[in-house]
Amino acid sequence: GAVVSQHPSWVICKSGTSVKIECRSLDFQATTMFWYRQFPKQSLMLMATSNEGSKATYEQGVEKDKFLINHASLTLSTLTVTSAHPEDSSFYICSAPSIAGSNQPQHFGDGTRLSIL
């Protein structure tokens, strides 16, 4: 069935470095990818919506230059956290709307736990 593969699942890095998170749609073309951020015991907050071949749409309060999103192909969307700092430590999840005929409303990646030291 349709799957979204998200990598890495866990990353620890030093403050000031940039981190790239990839989400690949397997067996289907994801023209849209949603990127969420989740703090412990809190809800998923939508950060941005990426559409293949066009600029991402960011939610209010999300820094575009901080969280770079690229959706250059129908199977790959990436989120780059630039010059990461400890406050960027969080759980990041991507999801793509379901393909026609699927009984799943969205296909979620397994998430990336980002820890900035």
Next chain:
Amino acid sequence: AQTVTQSQPEMSVQEAETVTLSCTYDTSESDYYLFWYKQPPSRQMILVIRQEAYKQQNATENRFSVNFQKAAKSFSLKISDSQLGDAAMYFCAYRSGGGGTSYGKLTFGQGTILTVHP
């Protein structure tokens, strides 16, 4: 904009008993979908149940059922015969039935942490 509210940050239930999680939402749309997702400690998002707004009949999936009150904009989840594996964070979510560039976008409630006691 649509909003989803879960007013119970935490709930607990004894194994084999029944528990109901509350959810209310606000929308001016007539075509939409509602969902309950389960997020266990692994943090995977697992779809529990879905409800189309145009359907009057409440959705049921084995031990999980919903009470969908469209006029009241309420969408509660009932878990019967609770099991230890039901322990997780549960999210109510809303999706518009329309298309456009935000097709498929989910709006989540704050979540309810469910503890199941043996």
